[in-house]
Amino acid sequence: MSVKRKGNSTVTIFPDWCKGCGICAAFCPAKVMELNDQGKAVVLREEECINCGFCELHCPDFAIMVRPKVNDEIPAVCRAVLEKAARKPKTAASDGAAEKAGSGKQKG
Amino acid sequence: MVDMKGTQLIHEYLRHNKKFPHVFCAGCGHGIVLGSLIRAIHGLGLKKDEVCVVAGIGCSGRLAAYVDFNTVHTTHGRALTFATGIKMAKPGMHVIVVMGDGDSMAIGGNHLIHAARRNIGVTALILNNNIYGMTGGQCSPTTPSGSFSMTTPLGQMEQSFDCVELCTAAKANYVARGTVFHVKKLDKMIMEGISNPGFGVVEILTPCHTQYGRKNKYKTPVDMYKMLKKDVIDIERYNKLSEADKAAKTPAGVFVQKDESGLEEKFYEMAARCQGGV
Numbered sequence: 307m308s309v310k311r312k313g314n315s316t317v318t319i320f321p322d323w324c325k326g327c328g329i330c331a332a333f334c335p336a337k338v339m340e341l342n343d344q345g346k347a348v349v350l351r352e353e354e355c356i357n358c359g360f361c362e363l364h365c366p367d368f369a370i371m372v373r374p375k376v377n378d379e380i381p382a383v384c385r386a387v388l389e390k391a392a393r394k395p396k397t398a399a400s401d402g403a404a405e406k407a408g409s410g411k412q413k414g
Numbered sequence: 415m416v417d418m419k420g421t422q423l424i425h426e427y428l429r430h431n432k433k434f435p436h437v438f439c440a441g442c443g444h445g446i447v448l449g450s451l452i453r454a455i456h457g458l459g460l461k462k463d464e465v466c467v468v469a470g471i472g473c474s475g476r477l478a479a480y481v482d483f484n485t486v487h488t489t490h491g492r493a494l495t496f497a498t499g500i501k502m503a504k505p506g507m508h509v510i511v512v513m514g515d516g517d518s519m520a521i522g523g524n525h526l527i528h529a530a531r532r533n534i535g536v537t538a539l540i541l542n543n544n545i546y547g548m549t550g551g552q553c554s555p556t557t558p559s560g561s562f563s564m565t566t567p568l569g570q571m572e573q574s575f576d577c578v579e580l581c582t583a584a585k586a587n588y589v590a591r592g593t594v595f596h597v598k599k600l601d602k603m604i605m606e607g608i609s610n611p612g613f614g615v616v617e618i619l620t621p622c623h624t625q626y627g628r629k630n631k632y633k634t635p636v637d638m639y640k641m642l643k644k645d646v647i648d649i650e651r652y653n654k655l656s657e658a659d660k661a662a663k664t665p666a667g668v669f670v671q672k673d674e675s676g677l678e679e680k681f682y683e684m685a686a687r688c689q690g691g692v
Contacts, residue, residue, distance in 0.1 A: 324435075328634065329441060356684070366438065366441060366446050367440075368425060
């Protein structure tokens with residue numbers, strides 16, 4: 307049984323797997339998550355989480371994990387997903403913008 | 415793997431060599447059904463090798479590729495026939511068929527009613543999103559009368575199929591309807607459908623905001639989930655409503671639960687009797 311008490315759980319979001327549908331942010335009873343400017347879910351108020359498990363059950367992309375705070379170890383399978391995301395080079399948004407600015411200068 | 419739960423458990427059952435995130439649109443309910451199926455199989459304590467997932471064509475057909483069970487991706491509408499063969503050859507295998515509404519009730523409509531009539535021991539999950547999502551949003555047999563789609567821009571004039579009544583009339587052993595909003599109930603229904611002998615049908619209402627929603631005033635996935643939350647009610651509550659109120663609501667729950675033995679059990683019993691020379 308899950309213990310419904312505030313501040314006893316950690317919420318992890320795998321940014322690579324999140325498609326930004328907004329179900330977690332819209333239905334979360336404690337408003338723990340919000341969508342950021344890239345349209346992906348981010349955890350803003352983790353201490354408000356009551357461990358109801360709604361987001362974990364309803365995330366269609368398996369991108370949210372809610373665990374009790376005492377058990378801090380992330381399981382191997384999920385860790386692989388997070389590490390893969392961290393290894394990836396900076397996304398096209400920032401690099402692309404820098405390149406464009408650079409090329410513009412050269413032409414000018 | 416015993417004490418795992420939630421996302422951690424689901425990740426354990428996925429094929430991580432496939433490309434993730436999966437192909438479904440953002441907010442599509444098919445992902446939730448996949449999670450629910452995995453939790454149900456884990457809850458029943460089945461081994462990965464004891465389970466066979468058969469899928470047809472359509473959005474739901476992609477579901478079988480992501481799970482680490484025995485999986486078969488079959489032709490359009492014929493998933494139940496492949497499943498019948500697998501179950502007859504290997505009666506110990508738990509065969510689960512994942513079909514869409516077009517797959518099961520349009521092109522495979524005959525297979526559905528005859529699988530129910532035969533009472534073959536497979537479990538059919540019918541992912542009903544009221545539309546042909548993958549091919550561009552044409553109306554399907556379950557598109558509600560009066561709603562809009564790509565091929566019915568002025569409103570659907572035909573009546574729609576009620577999957578539950580169809581399967582009940584065809585004498586399936588277990589008939590239930592769940593939604594992707596009521597996930598815990600859905601988990602339970604899939605578990606019961608798998609463990610019940612004979613043919614089991616679980617109709618799952620999943621939203622398709624990309625093709626159905628945008629033509630019918632549900633532009634975002636959240637709108638569609640709110641609609642499911644509001645309009646789908648439990649069968650007991652539904653029966654207490656007046657006739658006028660019933661029109662706007664959809665009943666969900668377990669409709670039929672019988673304990674008759676499936677075709678494969680009868681067949682192997684007959685075979686043993688013949689070989690025993692009685």
